[in-house]
Amino acid sequence: MKLSRVPMPRPGLGKKGQPVPLLTNHFKVSVRNVDDYFYHYSVLLKYEDERPVEGKGIGRKVIDKLHQTYGMDLGNKDFAYDGEKSLFTLGALPQVKNEFTVVLEDVSSSRATGTGSPRGSDSPGESDYKRVRRPYRIKTFKVELNFAAKIPMKSIAIALKGYENENSQEALRVLDIILRQHAAKQGCLLVRQSFFHNNPRNFTDIGGGILGCRGFHSSFRTSQGGLSLNIDVSTTMIVKPGPVVQFLIDNQNVKDPYLLDWTKAKRVLKNLRIMTRHTNQEFKIVGLSEQPCNELRFNFKQRNGRDGNGDSDTIEITVYDYFTKYRNIPLSFSATLPCINVGKPKRPTYVPIELCSLVSLQRYTKALSTFQRSSLVEKSRQKPQERMSVLTEALKFNNYDADPMLQACGVTISTGFTQVDGRVLQPPKLRVGNGEDFMPSRGRWNFNHKKLVEPIEISRWAVVTFSARCDIGSLIRDLIKCSNMKGIVMKEPFDVIEENPSMRRGPPVARVDDMFQQIKKKLPGAPQFLLCLLPERKNSDIYGPWKRKCLAEFGIVTQCIAPTRVNDQYVTNVLLKINAKLGGINSFLNIERSQAIPLVSNTPTIILGMDVSHGSPGQSDIPSIAAVVSSRQWPSISRYRASVRSQSPKHEMIDSLFKPVGDKNDEGIIRELLIDFYTSSGKRKPENIIIFRDGVSESQFVQVLNIELDQIIEACKFLDEQWFPKFTLIIAQKNHHTKFFQPKSPDNVQPGTVIDSKICHPRNYDFYMCSHAGMIGTTRPTHYHVLLDEIEFSADDLQELVHSLSYVYQRSTTAISVVAPICYAHLAASQLSQFVKFDDMAESSSSHGGHRSAGSVPVPELPRLHQNVSSSMFFC
Known part of the structure; x- marks a missing residue:
């Protein structure tokens, strides 16, 4: 039988390089109660009628209430609950199988159907009057805790020797679950092992109704130096809380709600949570109505008699009239807009859109635009010293030492950054043109007064432009002048081919096809190279079809640019790419x-x-x-x-x-x-x-x-x-959360810094390297295994x-x-x-x-x- 390969052990440590003392965002953890055991119980949650509980977030409320109600029966033990199907205790619960009934009041407004807003006409249901009168809902749950496994805390000590097994991974997982539970009790949004507090100080607007939300990553790690807690700054995207209409206007970048694309709106709103102004209750958005508020009708039971206790007549009424005439709630702009459905797809409950506001801390998981992405990067950068002070603050704020479950485990977490020994490797010597060698400085070099080591000759080329936003003649002159200085022999282009103005509104593939028809007519043969000017950077829809046509169909090397500002540095960078694509080499290692x-x-x-x-x-x-x-x-x-x-x-x-x-x-x-x-x-x-x-x-x-x-x-x-x-x-x-800092310097660590001790794996062969010069923000090392x-x-x-x-x-x-x-x-x-x-x-x-x-x-x-x-x- 073939044995499965496993990662190799570390053969030894590196010695080369200038030693440098560093700090890292790992905080030493000590565990006293190593002879104890975690007991794992599987959690089964059901409603009174035996339906399984599926809604997220309810589980923690039910288990918290269980702990309050039955604490004595359960031996006054603290729980570590993952919010879903696993619960851990230190030591065993009194019984192997535990069954309980838990009663929650006002458990989940997202499951509630009564809002005081009308149901769809196909929903017979109870009267609106009764639904309004009910101040809260009571739900009864059945909870079963069944013993699943016993995990020795000693397995953490085994992991620290580098011999991880299933138990050691589970024991560390329990510690991570305790951190998640700690954050959940503080009302945080949980995203894997990152936690986000509802604090406007942590929000940054990146446009389109989306906020970048700063939080913290926390996870336990085993290393040569023992167990540590890795804490780092983390960012996620959330939708901007506030009126739903304002969010949609920002998201679609329109001036008023009457210009909104409601198909897009339906997609982006689905499953988001809102608070309704007239009832102050929270609901999940199921969808939008097909008809506007002033045309959407439902059957309304109208009570007769002055006190409303007489006979009832069923009348057909619009949602708009119901709210404005029967509920006396003024609506200023909702009449011709769709309503939000907070009921069920087949049994809707409709609310006018202007009465709905998005609640805070809701993740936005769709792709960001180029502008949003660059805005997020720019606004979430932190210099090393700023990041260190934010992490120190986070550790104090979280106050893990006060967590009852961590106390029971005998876990204490140091508040000081771990000291590690780094080494700075010498940069390699580079060879450029004319046999010249030179040494990069702080991870950087340039080609000022230098030639490329293997420049190419560009004799048959042309320029095509889908946009004439720059001076093309000047750009060509700059390219030829700069190329000659770098050793590239670049002749004048055969032609500058501009897109036919009639094609500019056509589909991208058709525009590219039309451009190639022109190229075939105007050029004497297949060009060696095509320089393509695009209308916009990063997200031009011409880019894909153009590259496909050049590289897959015709075998022509191409360089796409969308210059906004042309200077020597820009032209040099473009030439470096062209030279490499055409088979040249700009510089190589000596x-x-x-x-x-x-x-x-x-x-x-x-x-x-x-x-x-x-x-x-x-x-x-x-x-x-x-x-x-x-x-x-x-x-x-x-x-x-x-x-x-x-x-x-x-x-x-x-x-x-x-x-x-x-x-x-x-x-x-x-x-x-x-x-x-x-x-x-x-x-x-x-x-x-x-x-x-x-x-x-x-x-x-x-x-x-x-x-x-x-x-x-x-x-x-x-x-x-x-x-x-x-x-x-x-x-x-x-994609990891380890960072390094220089103790007595506000600058990033030096390029060439390598770390292979103290915080690396206790057994496996890994190391961290910061090979580049971090110019902005905090350098993120690469972790090599x-x-x-x-x-x-x-x-x-x-x-x-x-x-x-x-x-x-x-x-x-x-x-x-x-x-x-x-x-x-x-x-x-x-x-x-x-x-x-x-x-x-x-x-x-x-x-x-x-x-x-x-x-x-x-x-x-x-x-x-x-x-x-x-x-x-x-x-x-």
């Missing part, structure tokens, strides 16, 4: 050509960068895009090419690395890249394969080690059964290699925060995901042989790159 990279320069070595790009939040039907880039022309580690495939939405494991049977045109990503390495590296097969994998969590490490690595090994065997390369597999994580190292790098050599790979990114003149192969894989995946609108792809999936991925629905295939550009750095 050690590449002097063959001085340990274990890489003297043995044919391929470096892979792997990433999967998913659709935006809420887009569950858009395929994910898997990209792998590979180094070529060994011993270079600065040149790469990419191979990209589509796969099932939100599926993280790459499933097209190797395809032994099936499509003859596609035998998998790895085979394609290995053949390219072989042909570009003097017909040498790589004996070493170094893999950098982005975007996976710790729970997926074993899958990467077994599923993905097995596919890569199979691809190697398929090419040659007698070929056994050595593998080094490294995960890079940016070495899962496998058959090549047997020393700790110093591997850290030096990772550091060096942050300096070979051809698009910029700064060290980047993660190794270049991963950045390139991310760029390649992003660019090909823009190639097509996926609803168009779905139509062609059957004719193009859409493949099934991970046992799910067929996934439409991406168009393959034209052979003229397939081995280029088109993604640069």
